[in-house]
Amino acid sequence: MDNNLINIKFTxxxxxxxxxLKQEEMAKRLxxxxxxxxxxxKQPDTVTVGDAKKISEILxxxxxxxxxxxxxxxxxxxxxxxxx
Numbered sequence: 775m776d777n778n779l780i781n782i783k784f785t786x787x788x789x790x791x792x793x794x795l796k797q798e799e800m801a802k803r804l805x806x807x808x809x810x811x812x813x814x815x816k817q818p819d820t821v822t823v824g825d826a827k828k829i830s831e832i833l834x835x836x837x838x839x840x841x842x843x844x845x846x847x848x849x850x851x852x853x854x855x856x857x858x
Contacts, residue, residue, distance in 0.1 A: 786815045
């Protein structure tokens with residue numbers, strides 16, 4: 775990985791665009807409706823832990839790196855990613 779990217783926190787949209795994927799393709803790979811995926815990008819606190827792990831696999835990015843960092847307001851609770 776390029777050392778210049780290590781400390782960058784990507785939003786889901788930025789990570790998806792970096793991989794050259796459209797929302798429709800992400801939704802299809804996740805097995806959800808495109809509107810459901812759009813909501814995930816706009817409201818990451820609606821993403822289940824299972825979907826978050828699938829997203830990180832599709833985008834080939836570390837799950838914790840993509841969804842959590844020291845500045846993040848997201849946390850894991852009851853199988854969902856929630857805001858704190």
